[in-house]
Amino acid sequence: MRMPAAAGRIADHLERLGEFGRFVWRAIVVSFFSCFKPATYPLIWSQMYIIGVRSVPVIMITGAFVGMTLAVQAYDQLAGMGLEERLGALINISGVKELGPVLAAVMLAGRVGGALTAELGTMKVTEQIEAVKSMGVDPMYYLVAPRLLACLLLAPVLIIYADLLCSLGGYFVSVHVLGISGRPYWDYSASVVELWDVSVGVIKGFFFGAAMAVISCYKGFNCEDGAHGVGKACTEAFVASLISILALDFMLVVIFKSIYNTLWPLRSMF
């Protein structure tokens, strides 16, 4: 009696996974082709404004606090060893490689992902997505592609903002509160943080942005009826985005590390 029920549930999950896979695949294909259709540019543009420009303050505040907190936390450890001059290196390397990208992406998932799911979910519930279809327009093209492209293109940019503010926040606390001189802060930062580190953080942004957008759109499109359904979809979208950001981060770190180790011997050539 119990086995078939469990098997049924597993089949259900697999089916939903397959559906999600198809959705992701179609979203990627349609978005790719949208890049070559000038008619979509205004749609992408307006999404970029909503998603990107409006997120700048939140992202900057996040970055600044990360930098400031890192400075306070790391100071004691380094001061114990007499290495407090190197505070800048520690703040910047952790900010640029890990905390900046991940926390910026998490903020985006909260601010943008939630709004995307709620908007598309409401459209689903009030038959507006069916209305788009009924006119022979592909909702993937009209609704998903612009949002996906906007998130994909803007997440890396926002991460750069977060990195920058993390650096400045760290500088502010180190120099004006903890009394380290400004010169070694920047010198040590520059000697430790390589272009590679910054690029890794920014490249992660593409993946985080895309994952968050696709998950949020999928949850919106498959939202259950009613206000309750929309709320549930938003929660699920946020949790799923968060987990996939962290999981992607882990995988990307592993991959980038092996790339780095492969390329390291060639480094002297550049």
Add this chain to the structure above:
Amino acid sequence: MVKASDSNNKISKDDGIIVLRNVTRNFGQNIVLDKINLAIESGKTTVVIGPSGCGKTVLVKHIIGLLRPTSGQVFFKGKRIDNLNEDQLGKIRVHFGYLFQSGALFDSLTVAGNILFPIEHFFKIPSQKEAEEVVKIKLQMVGMDGFQERYPSQLSGGQRKRVALARAIALSPEVIIYDEPTTGLDPIRSDVINELILKLKRELKITSVAVTHDMTSAYKIADRIVMLHQGKIIADGSADYIRDINNPVVQQFINGQISEEELEILRMRDSYDATKLWTNIPR
């Protein structure tokens, strides 16, 4: 009647512009459509009537592939459409206008934006002026000119319905499906919509499928009336045929009479005095 030709995916075009063959649709255990066979003739207005919740909306959504049958086939112009993918369906749906029961206006766009949405997607509108002109004409048809810049949330239910109708006819499609076009409108407005549907048929030879509860409207616009009841088509014929049909279920429906059993239930409730419950409420 409906005949299968050699291939399962094609039937003769003479059968009708839209053909449903043995269409069954369930939601879980709930069988909403039960082996429906329906062939809709080109250039005519077919009205679907039936009690609330009997599956009229589900039926018409099958015609443009918004829902797919659990079993059975749907054909448009002789070509099977219920097994097409979304891309291919998109090309078919361009031939249709669909008025949603709820209107389904895009609430992030203005009234003008809603009407321009399908037009902009398929045509290059040469100038702003031209666009305004098109919107004006479409809105005048439904008596909504002057509301161009409003958002759907700023309109009444009936006004939304009329804007949605203007949007459905924006592309001058070959087939228009109206899901309750006159619900929520006053009698005079309803008659304007009836006249509009008749005019579209007369002048543009448009095929219409209309779902309605409004029998005045049904008699006026219908070339043919189909009554749906418990998942089956129980009556099918001209307006005069339906009016005089010898079938108690249909007669009760079109005359708006309540059945004896339902009356009995109401009488039972009557004898139950709810005010008794109030005595315990401190006042």
